[in-house]
Amino acid sequence: MHTTTMDTLLARVRACQLCAAHLPHGPRPVLQAHADERILIAGQAPGRKVHASGVPFDDASGERLRAWLGITRATFYDPRQVAILPMGFCYPGTGRTGDLPPRPECAPAWRQPLLDHLPRLRLTLLLGQYALAWHLPGHQGTLTEAVRQWRDHGPALLALPHPSPRNNGWLRRNPWFEDELLPELRTRVARALA
Ligand code: SF4
8 A cells, every 4th residue: 555655656756846946957856765665865955967867876975875884786776675865856956166955845845745655664864964954853953963973863863974075074074973883874774674
């Protein structure tokens, strides 16, 4: 029953035109979801390359993210194992300092209905500040603090920096991320998929 409902929901998302007037390259929702998934990756919004390919995380961010998770491309793109739901499903275009934020219309319209149809989720991974604000609305501090306080968020949720190459400086400044959190992340991912 869930599969049929999720299929219907996905068809509606893929036909969405809600904020088309604000999308310089037009709507092209890029997401991956199935009622059987164990892991949710809550990202930001597709970039130009992903908009062109239609494949989520088919870029340098995706290569780094898969290395962080310790999983292959086959597992990452298996919709029965990994859900990929960015905070905005369509490429929002580029501003003066990089890609624009996810469109604010997207999460209120689609996020909760989709999450309601992922009953088997065991682990939610938040990539960046927009996913953090939506999934952990009570968090008062910075993204870095949310990542560093990973022990406070329970076994089913981890906040991560966005894996974009733009964050190389953050990774250099926060070596504890690779030393402490990545081993924990890989353990939780393996457990969630087991
Ligand atoms: S970004 Fe979201 S709300 Fe806007 S057109 Fe795409 S799917 Fe619809």
